[in-house]
Amino acid sequence: MEGGSTASCARKILEDGKVTQAAIASRVAGEFHGLQLLKEAINKEANNSTRFIIISNQRVYQRDAKCTSICFALPHKSGSLYHMLSHFIFNNINMTRIESRPIPGKTFEYRFFIDVEGRIDQPVIQNALTSIKEEAIDMKILGCYLPVE
Numbered sequence: 265m266e267g268g269s270t271a272s273c274a275r276k277i278l279e280d281g282k283v284t285q286a287a288i289a290s291r292v293a294g295e296f297h298g299l300q301l302l303k304e305a306i307n308k309e310a311n312n313s314t315r316f317i318i319i320s321n322q323r324v325y326q327r328d329a330k331c332t333s334i335c336f337a338l339p340h341k342s343g344s345l346y347h348m349l350s351h352f353i354f355n356n357i358n359m360t361r362i363e364s365r366p367i368p369g370k371t372f373e374y375r376f377f378i379d380v381e382g383r384i385d386q387p388v389i390q391n392a393l394t395s396i397k398e399e400a401i402d403m404k405i406l407g408c409y410l411p412v413e
Contacts, residue, residue: 329383329408336400340372351395355388384408
């Protein structure tokens with residue numbers, strides 16, 4: 265089941281009243297909704313964290329942001345990803361994450377999600393993103409934010 269938050273999933277479990285359902289939520293959310301705790305601390309990583317994002321149709325960037333996230337699709341040809349990543353290297357931008365996902369309905373085509381250190385208003389970031397936008401099939405800026413510490 266998918267929900268807006270872990271607390272809303274806990275509430276839905278209570279409302280549905282089905283013993284075959286469970287929610288991953290905080291102990292506080294479970295206690296608030298009167299649910300039985302099945303297992304505590306199910307994460308395997310000591311530094312586990314959850315990212316929350318705000319989605320808007322307005323372009324609003326945090327002034328003190330230190331990271332930028334983008335996504336883009338590339339043509340399916342040899343060296344296209346290598347060439348795209350060179351824009352970060354030439355601008356001395358540290359990439360902190362890269363992930364690829366297949367594009368539904370398009371065989372051998374992938375969308376790449378990348379996080380970099382830097383703000384959207386920095387000339388080196390703008391230079392890299394301009395170059396990527398010119399060469400990618402499409403590119404979107406997903407956001408600028410403070411990293412989770």
